[in-house]
Amino acid sequence: MRKLKVAAAIAVGLMTQAPSFAGAYYGATVVVGSIYGYGSVVAARDSGDSKQAIGCYIGAYVTNVTDTVSNNYLSCSATDASGNSYYCYDYTPPDTWIKMVTAINSSSWIYFYGDSNHHCQGLNTQQGSAYL
């Protein structure tokens, strides 16, 4: 019984410890314009509101099961704290974009832009400790 109490005390102690961070942090909240969106993945996720979000999506499909080359689909979207969104898509995304999107993770900052019909025209991403 005494052992159980000790173990419980240790567990509570560990749980109440706040994580400590050091180093630069670029709190990049999500910004959305009429034809662009940017922000960091973590800043969006950690924002106090329940609206911010940013990310990209890749789809690859074949028309026939025997096809050896896929049709690719890419889209990116961003929503700011006020709920404004911009998104764009591309049915023939360049390989570079596909590689960039697959590299997106929690340390990523994303910037994308397109036209008024939501066709993507540019994508920039960067990964770094300051965005974590």
Added chain:
Amino acid sequence: MNRLIICAVTLAAGLSLGAIIDHGLVSDPRTGAHAEVSSDAVTAEAGGSPQSLPSAAGPTSAPDLASMRAMIREELALALAKPQAGGQVTPVAVVVPAAAPAISAEQQREAMQSVEAMISGGRWGNEERNAFHQKLALLDPQQREQATQRLVQAIDAGSIKVSGGPML
């Protein structure tokens, strides 16, 4: 197969060489090159330089090149037509790629109708998004763009509510 071709070519070369010798080719001492000596040439040269006369006694008629070529062709054809050592001619496998089943216009029409129905539903969550992408695979590029623009307009107009996941 390579050995067969080499044999045939060697045979043809041998036959050609034999025919050439038979038809009396001589070396032109002035040029060092081989020259055919025809009866006409001998006649023409006869009054001139006697060195140009053929040194070897042989036929002075022009070689029948056409028949020589025909003979070579015949020999080659025969050599190539002969079965290989095993006695069997190896059949050449011809692989004809199966034609990919085309998507019918009817399937595309149905896919477009499904997309319309999804958009009219007014909700755009993961389920609709996945179904939408599945239908896109059936459409040609022009229809795909048309369907997506239809969705984009609905989102921008607020007639469809996006929930969870990416917008498109």
